[in-house]
Amino acid sequence: MEYKNPLGVDIDLETGVIPGAKKLVRRLSDLKGYFVDEKAYEELLKENPVVYEVYAIEQEEKDGDLNFATTVLYPGKVGREFFFTKGHYHSKADRAEIYYGIKGKGGMLLQTPEGRAEWIEMGPGTVVYVPPYWAHRTVNTGDEPFIFLAIYPADAGHDYGSIAEKGFSKLVVEENGEVMVVDSPKWKE
Numbered sequence: 442m443e444y445k446n447p448l449g450v451d452i453d454l455e456t457g458v459i460p461g462a463k464k465l466v467r468r469l470s471d472l473k474g475y476f477v478d479e480k481a482y483e484e485l486l487k488e489n490p491v492v493y494e495v496y497a498i499e500q501e502e503k504d505g506d507l508n509f510a511t512t513v514l515y516p517g518k519v520g521r522e523f524f525f526t527k528g529h530y531h532s533k534a535d536r537a538e539i540y541y542g543i544k545g546k547g548g549m550l551l552q553t554p555e556g557r558a559e560w561i562e563m564g565p566g567t568v569v570y571v572p573p574y575w576a577h578r579t580v581n582t583g584d585e586p587f588i589f590l591a592i593y594p595a596d597a598g599h600d601y602g603s604i605a606e607k608g609f610s611k612l613v614v615e616e617n618g619e620v621m622v623v624d625s626p627k628w629k630e
């Protein structure tokens with residue numbers, strides 16, 4: 442039997458960086474078609490800000506193993522919509538996931554394939570259980586980076602297709618200085 446080596450790493454709790462992790466950067470241009478206000482999107486695209494970064498330690502896609510990753514989701518808005526991650530189902534749709542809030546303020550939008558949505562607020566110390574079959578997207582509703590850890594099966598994979606096409610049934614927006622979860626005009630069954 443070949444055994445893998447155990448590993449311990451210290452997440453920088455201020456920046457979210459995991460030493461030795463693979464870094465992925467998502468800019469606004471990677472999120473074309475995701476925000477409802479297309480005019481506001483085109484305007485902000487001139488700056489093309491970084492929306493989020495992911496630091497991942499991933500294993501081979503094998504049943505039984507685990508990956509983990511931090512996400513640093515920057516504050517900002519496109520029109521009234523707060524910055525968010527793309528959001529996805531897992532390619533193996535029955536794979537669950539755990540998120541743990543590290544820094545900043547935000548939340549998770551979850552959705553079943555039928556469009557039943559849930560919003561869970563997150564801050565430092567919040568644990569969110571993402572059950573099998575639920576799409577999930579995080580949203581930064583604060584004014585500093587929202588940083589969290591995700592732990593997920595190594596064979597879960599990411600299925601971005603249906604969210605890229607239809608989005609979530611709810612949007613997280615600012616209305617009169619308040620965070621509101623409202624129906625998405627783009628959602629169709």
Ligand SMILES: O=C(CO)[C@@H](O)[C@H](O)[C@H](O)COP(=O)(O)O
Binds near residue numbers: 512579593
């Ligand atoms: O849920 C997971 C892994 O299953 C997170 O590590 C996200 O991958 C990350 O927060 C970026 O979000 P997406 O761009 O992948 O939706």
Ligand SMILES: [Fe+2]
Binds near residue numbers: 529531538577593
């Ligand atoms: Fe996930």
